[in-house]
Amino acid sequence: MLSIYLHIPFCRRKCAYCDFFSVPGTGGRVDLYVKHLKHQLHLYQGDPRWQGPVDTVFFGGGTPSLISPTVVADLLQAIEDQYGWSERPEITLEANPETVDPDRLEGYRESGINRLSFGVQSLDSDQLEWLGRGHSNRQARKAVTQANEAGFDEISVDLIFGVPGQDRDFIGQELVEVAEWGITHLSCYGLTFEEGTPLQDRLSRGEVITLSEEEIAEQFLLIHRFLTRQGWDHYEISNYALPGHACRHNQAYWQRKPCLGLGAGAHSFVARGWGERWAVPASIETFETAMERREDPMECLERFHRKGAMNESAYLALRTRQGVDSEAFRRVFNSDLHTAYPTAFQHLENHLIHNSDHWAFKPESWLLYDHLVQEFL
Ligand code: SF4
Structure with a gap:
């Protein structure tokens, strides 16, 4: 069984806390990049490092919901042609609430996407603004409702805790609301201040009063207790799922199962010997140049x-x-x-x-x- 990760390193704008590999980009730039993802996939036709059938696909980013359903369908068809599907593949697309509408969501479902992961992060408009997110709390609620209406049974939501000013009561209210959205999966990440981000700059200028370690620990445990009492499985440090709805793609990663990573910055795992980790350098230019020459853009990072x-x-x-x-x-x-x-x-x-x-x-x-x-x- 194989997992495939496709990295879409484009966002409409950069969030203040984000150090993921993503750059501003829309339109033609994204289209050209996506074409190269298919070229990279084809390079591995018959390559013994990765063999089908494919059990999980994950479009991660960046903002994968910037690519159109037609393009997603085309990529999924190319994956099917090359490797075939397992009996019940899990196919996830990460989406930002401000980039979707009913037509687009319907299109994703028709393309073969059967799991959506929304970057909601907070339900407080001030916090969303402070984090530099591109959506409002209203847009987040609407996007999840529309995804339900489009027929998605598997919906995940990301939330951030440990945000300055956030208190226990607010987190409690947020969880009560989100748990009623008809979702099956929740990822709760603690806010981190990463080197080189605007948030880290604000912190070093003394403009941010961070929560204490004790307050952050309390929030982590509050989330754990609240959700587990409601029947959610805290199946990984940052991840909760209703029974039977854990993310199989992430589980494959934690279990060192074979994974093929496509696109700039994507990582792969090859299950031969004691295992190998490979990666495409996190540079769109390097990736595109390699693809124009039809050269394998991956480098071996480690042979275990x-x-x-x-x-x-x-x-x-x-x-x-x-x-x-x-x-x-x-x-x-x-x-x-x-x-x-x-x-x-x-x-x-x-x-x-x-x-x-x-x-x-x-x-x-x-x-x-x-x-x-x-x-x-
Ligand atoms: S949408 Fe996600 S990947 Fe893009 S800048 Fe924000 S946090 Fe980073």
Whole structure:
């Protein structure tokens, strides 16, 4: 089974907190780029690194909803022709609320998209403006309603917590409202101040009063408690799903399954040997030049040795509620998890839970994930 990620690195404008690879772009620029995505796909026809059928496709960005349904249909047809589909493929498109309307959403559904992921981020107009988002709270509500009306059964919404000025009551109200939108998936990310972003500049000029670590931790746990009480599965640090609606594309990533990444900045995983990570450089010009010459734009970032693969398997699995499957670990690496990480198990005794032969972090320990997971590296 194969997963395919297509990176659409264009946005109408840049959000204040964003350090993802995306540039302002619309119209002809986007059309030319998308044509090259198809050229890149065709380069791998018969390439043993990636073999079908395709089980998940993810149009990520940037703002993939800037590309038209016709173009999406064309790309999906090219994927089908080259690899074929699994029995029930999951095909996701990330969308920004201000870029869609009923016709466009209907078009996406007809093109084969069966899952939408909306970048809502907040339901407060002041916060949306402060974050530099291009939509209002009204547009966000409308876009999700229209997606429901267009017949999408799988809808995900992204929210940001830890925004200065945000308090527990507001987050509670936001969750109550969003959970009633008829969605099946919610991603809740803590705001970060990344180097080189306008938000980081404001912070260094002393214009931002950030929330304390305790307040951010409280918000994380508030979201966890609220949603899990309502039957949502907190299946990964930042992700919640109603039962049976976890994002299979992301799960494939955390389980080190084969993934082909198309477009500038896209990453791939090749499941041969102990695994290989490849990436297209994050430059539209470099990507387009390679495509005009019909040259493979990918570079190998890492070929794993056994220990590296063990570490990556453990730390990716520890992002998830299911955690590391000890039996599968033993089967793949011919080593017991405790034997491989004796000090980690000593030091993290209070942070780990053991359930049906799986080891996972407690939800409250996910707050310290970056620090704790060092024990597995
Ligand atoms: S829409 Fe998404 S990718 Fe584009 S600038 Fe905003 S956060 Fe970044």
